[in-house]
Amino acid sequence: MEYVSPNETISSTDDKSISLAIKKAKETGINKVVIPRQNQRTGSEKWIIEDTILLPDNIEILVDNAHLVLADGTYINMFANENLGTDLGR
Numbered sequence: 001m002e003y004v005s006p007n008e009t010i011s012s013t014d015d016k017s018i019s020l021a022i023k024k025a026k027e028t029g030i031n032k033v034v035i036p037r038q039n040q041r042t043g044s045e046k047w048i049i050e051d052t053i054l055l056p057d058n059i060e061i062l063v064d065n066a067h068l069v070l071a072d073g074t075y076i077n078m079f080a081n082e083n084l085g086t087d088l089g090r
Helices: 014-028
Strands: 032-036 046-049 053-055 060-064 067-070 079-081
Touching: 014 032, 014 046, 014 053
Parallel strands: 032 060, 046 067, 053 079
Antiparallel strands: none
16 A cells, blocks of 8 residues: 655654655645654654644545654644635634
8 A cells, every 4th residue: 555654755843744744645646644653854763743734635644653742842733634724624
């Protein structure tokens, strides 16, 4: 089964890496992102989320034994619909 991993779209933060994987999955029509246990960006088994990850419709996110945590001092939703706060989100 095909999917995109945030380890393929490494960016400056873990949430940006995941967001880029989501964008790539949508653009390629794969529509599936798998977040693995090992985070290649940091070399750890944690994915630290500093900003809300926006999800488009028709996307599948699989957290494959991964440990996602909010960054210290961060009080946000980890995931939200990309239409949140727009006319489409009403």
